[in-house]
Amino acid sequence: MKTKTIIKVLxxxxxxxxACQKNTDIFVPDPGQPNGPDTAxxxxxxxxMPVSILKSNITIATHHDxxxxxxxxxxxxxxxxxxxxxxxxxCINNLGQIITGKIDVEVxxxxxxGDMIRLNKPTTSDNRLLVSGGEIFINLKKNxxxxxxxxxxxxxxxxxxxxxxxxxxLFVGDExxxxxxxxxxxxxxxxxxxxxxxxxxxIYTNHLRWLNCDYFYDTAGIPRITVAAELPTYFxxxxxxxxxxxxxxxxxxxxxxxxxxxKFSTGKLPAGKAITVVVISKQANDYYLGYESAxxxxxxxxxxxxxxxVKPIKKSLPDIIHYLSTL
Numbered sequence: 001m002k003t004k005t006i007i008k009v010l011x012x013x014x015x016x017x018x019a020c021q022k023n024t025d026i027f028v029p030d031p032g033q034p035n036g037p038d039t040a041x042x043x044x045x046x047x048x049m050p051v052s053i054l055k056s057n058i059t060i061a062t063h064h065d066x067x068x069x070x071x072x073x074x075x076x077x078x079x080x081x082x083x084x085x086x087x088x089x090x091c092i093n094n095l096g097q098i099i100t101g102k103i104d105v106e107v108x109x110x111x112x113x114g115d116m117i118r119l120n121k122p123t124t125s126d127n128r129l130l131v132s133g134g135e136i137f138i139n140l141k142k143n144x145x146x147x148x149x150x151x152x153x154x155x156x157x158x159x160x161x162x163x164x165x166x167x168x169x170l171f172v173g174d175e176x177x178x179x180x181x182x183x184x185x186x187x188x189x190x191x192x193x194x195x196x197x198x199x200x201x202x203i204y205t206n207h208l209r210w211l212n213c214d215y216f217y218d219t220a221g222i223p224r225i226t227v228a229a230e231l232p233t234y235f236x237x238x239x240x241x242x243x244x245x246x247x248x249x250x251x252x253x254x255x256x257x258x259x260x261x262x263k264f265s266t267g268k269l270p271a272g273k274a275i276t277v278v279v280i281s282k283q284a285n286d287y288y289l290g291y292e293s294a295x296x297x298x299x300x301x302x303x304x305x306x307x308x309x310v311k312p313i314k315k316s317l318p319d320i321i322h323y324l325s326t327l
Contacts, residue, residue, distance in 0.1 A: 038234075038236065038238060038239070039233045039234055039236060040236065040238065041236050041237050041238070041257065041259045041262055042236075042237060042238050042259070043259055045179060045237060045238065049238045049239065050238060050239040050281075050282040050283070050284075051237065051238055051239050051240060051241060051281075051282065053282060054239070054240075054241065054280065054281070054282040054287070055120055055241065057282075057317060058117075058118045058280070058317070058320065058321060058324075059118055059119060059120075060108065060110075060115060060118050060119055062106040062107060062108050062137065062139070063078050063079070063080075063106070063107045063108065064104065064105070064106060064107075065078070065104075065105045065107065066102050066103060066104050066105055067086060067102075067103050067105055068101065068102055068103075069086070069089070069090060069091050069099055069100050069101060069102075069103050070088065070089070070100045070101070071088045071089065072088055073085055073086065073087060073088060074086045074090070074103075076105050076107065078107050078109065080109050080159075081159060081160060082107065082109050082136070082157065082158070082159040083156075083157070083158045083159070084105065084107070084138065084155060084156070084157055085155060085156040085158075086155045087153060087154075087155065089150060089153075090149055090150060090153045090155060091103055091140060091142070091147045091148065091149060091150065092147065092148050092149070092150045093142070093145075093147060093148075094148070098150065099142055099147055101142075102142075103140050103141065103142050103147065104140070104141040104142070105138070105139075105140060106137070106138070106139040106140075106141070107136075107137065107138055108135075108136065108137035109134060109135075109136055109159060110134065110135035110136070110137075111134050111135075111161065111250075112325070112327065113245050113246075113250060113251075113252050113327040114323075114324030114325050114326065114327040115324070116132075116135065116252045117241075117243050117245075117252060117278065117280075117324055117327070118321070118324055119135075120181060120241070120254075121135055121173070121181055121210070122181065122243065122252045122253050122254040123183070123212075123214060123250070123251045123252050123253070124182065124183065124253055124254065124267070125171060125182065125183040125184065125185065125214070125216070126182065127267035127268070128216055128217075129216070129217040129219070129251055129253065129269065129270065130171070130183060130212075130214040130215065130216060130217065130251065131165075131214060131215055131216075131217055131249045131250055131251050132212060132213065132214050132250045132251065133161055133164065133165055133168045133201060133212075133213035133214065133250075134159060134161050134201065134212070134213055135210065135211070135212045136157060136159070136203075136210070136211045136212065137209060137210055137211075138157070138208055138209065138211070139208060139209055140208060148208075149206055149208065152206075153206060154191055154192075154204045154205055154206050155204075155205065155206075156202065156203070156204055157201075157202070157203040157205065157211070158200055158201070158202045158203075159200060159201060160199050160200045160201075161200070161201060161213075163199075164196045164197065164198070164199065164200065164201055165196075165215065166196055167215035168194060168196060168201065168213040168214060168215055169185065169186065169194060169213070169214060169215060170185075170186040170192055170193070170194040170203065170205070170211065170212075170213060171183040171184060171185055171186065171211070171212040171213075171214050172184050172186065172187060172192070172207050172210065172211055172212070173209060173210025173211070173212065175209070175210065179256070180254065180256060181254075183212050183214065188206070188207075191205070191206045192204070192205045192206065192207055193205075194213060201213050217249070217251065217270065219268075219270050222270045222271060222272075223270075223271040223298045223299065223304075224268035224269060224270055224271060224304075225268065225269060225271055225296050225297055225298075225299060225304040225305070225306050226265055226266055226267065226268060226269070226303075226304065226305050226306065227244050227255070227265065227266045227269055227275065227277065227294070227296065227305075227306050227308055228255075228261075228263045228264065228265035228266075228305055228306070228307050228308070229242050229255055229263065229264045229265070229277050229279055229307075229308055229310050230263075230307045230308060230309040230310065231263075231264070231279065231290075231310055231312070232311075233262075234283065235279065235281050235288075235312065236257070236262070237257030237259070237264075239281050239282050239283060240257070240264070240279060240280070240281040240282075241279070241280050241281075242254075242255035242257075242264035242277065242278065242279045242280075242310075243255055243277075243278045244266050244269065244275050244276070244277055244278075245275060245276045245277075245278055245327050246273055246274070246275055247273075247274040247275065247276065247293075248273070248274060253266045253267070253269065254266070255277070264279070265305075269296050270296065271296050271297060271298040271299075272295065272296060272298060273295065273296045274293070274294075274295055275293070275294055275295070275296060276291050276292065276293050276294075276327070277291065277292050277294065277308045277310055278290075278291045278324075278327075279291070279310045279312050280312075280320060281312055286314050287314070287315055287316065287317050287320055288312035288313060288314055288315065289312055289313065289315040289319070289320045289323060290310040290311055290312030290313065291310065291323070292308050292309065292310045294306070294308050
């Protein structure tokens with residue numbers, strides 16, 4: 001009888017350990033945090049909060065190159081095949097003086113949905129859904145200081161992207177709201193033009209920094225719905241980012257934290273679309289990743305909201321970056 005009892009106790013203990021092992025990655029508040037984990041939401045997100053550190057740690061470095069500015073055309077070709085051509089005497093300093101000699105060029109070409117998340121550059125324009133043909137970042141520096149294009153100067157960008165879509169138009173990035181990046185339709189059609197070739201996009205522009213080839217996703221006559229991530233209370237706007245990723249188009253929508261509802265949610269999305277809600281968080285020294293597939297619902301209610309439960313689990317930063325590369 002004693003032997004049977006001992007065996008039962010041992011089996012129970014093994015099952016307990018097994019159950020614990022299965023849940024080791026599920027979020028558990030870190031008892032080492034001062035006063036416990038922070039469940040507060042904030043009206044202002046600062047650079048010292050975990051979410052700001054998270055964004056910095058998952059971002060992508062720009063490609064660095066240089067041109068010799070002067071009386072000749074100066075060109076850059078990135079390893080990914082994007083080509084930049086600057087006309088003679090293209091750059092000036094903040095005093096309006098022509099700059100010659102070596103100028104540093106920073107370049108990024110963003111074609112994957114995972115990279116859009118890592119750079120916090122979703123594909124929306126004033127909450128309207130965009131489909132992207134590629135996001136581009138161009139910056140010029142001399143001795144570490146940003147330089148400008150001379151008046152009347154336009155430079156050329158050329159890159160390939162599978163089969164270019166004839167619906168594409170040019171957008172520029174509005175960086176005034178650091179928490180909610182926005183794409184603006186071409187504000188200067190006389191000096192910013194997009195040409196669509198059989199295998200490439202070609203841009204002539206006087207705009208530096210963020211550019212994007214997009215078209216608006218037509219929602220005319222399509223029911224729309226807001227998607228909200230249902231999360232444990234420890235995932236707040238101080239430590240977490242969330243995005244909705246469309247599976248069949250190159251579109252990513254930011255899910256922004258609402259201090260009043262304490263939820264991350266989108267604007268209105270078209271119904272009947274396959275999506276993945278992606279949540280990334282930094283809790284103390286640990287990182288968490290959660291993602292859940294869904295189909296946006298059709299509803300007739302006045303203010304339709306679709307909750308999507310997401311349970312982030314502990315992951316290493318390389319594992320999170322690898323997952324984003326699969327989107």
